[in-house]
Amino acid sequence: MAQRARPQQQRAAQTRRALLDATVDLLALHGVERLTTTAIVRRAHVSPGTFYRYFVDRAAILAVLRDEAVRAIEDDLMVSVVAALDIDVDAAMRSIVVTLVDAFERHRAVILAMVSQLPAGHHANVLPEIEADLHQLASLLPRRHRPDLLPERLEAVVFLTMGVLVSTCLRIALQRPPEVDRDELVDLATAMLVAGLGPGR
Incomplete structure (x- = not known):
């Protein structure tokens, strides 16, 4: 019985993944405004009934994709x-900026779908979990490079640095004008963030 259940579970997981991947493809091609369950099932080559076996509606599949994107971005950021x-502060901050910009670009279609559904659009805090869940981790860098900071000053630096880091990297990944060089923006973001860690600021 268990052996028969395993292939069924694998097929179910594959079908669910096909629906998720089809949704990402459609978001990348047409944006969230033109995303329908009909388009998703056509793209995934499954029946409408199959879609509703896994997801209640379009919002449910978007919520799963959002959670997946947040987890993947958090994992990338944690490693970075x-x-x-173990490296100097300039190189450390640049590495983190590049990691976040890369991660946001990889999940661009899903993040843009999230942005378009928020009342404040691009001005909203699109990924609050990344700031909240990694608050402790984020304090490691200023703690390492600024051991002289008092706890309340460290808290202020971490609070602002994470907010600026996430919003700046989102702007570079999602809103960069075509004529503006990506590396130049990464360098500018790095310089701003390193300045925020500097003494007497």
């Missing part, structure tokens, strides 16, 4: 922050 502890 840990690696950044």
Whole structure:
């Protein structure tokens, strides 16, 4: 019985993944405004009934994709922050900026779908979990490079640095004008963030 259940579970997981991947493809092609369950099932080559076996509606599949994107971005950022502890502050901050911009670009279609559904659009805090869940981790970098900071000053630096880091990297990944060089923006963001860690600021 268990052996028969395993292939069924694998097929179910594959079908669910096909629906999720089809949704990402459609978001990348047409944006969230033209996303329908009909388009998703056509793209995934399944029946409408199959879609509703896994997801209640379009909002439900978008919520799953959002959670997946947040987890993946958090994982990337965690690895980058840990690696950044052993290098100088400029290189460390640049590495983190590049990691976040890359991650946001990889999940661009899903993030843009999220942005378009928020009342404040691009001005909203699109990914509050990334700031909240990694607050402790984020404090490692200023703690390492600014051991002289008092706890309340460290808290202020971490609070602002994470907010500026996430919003700046989102702007670079999602809103960069075509004529503006990506590396130049990464360098500018790095310089701003390093200045925020500097003494007497």
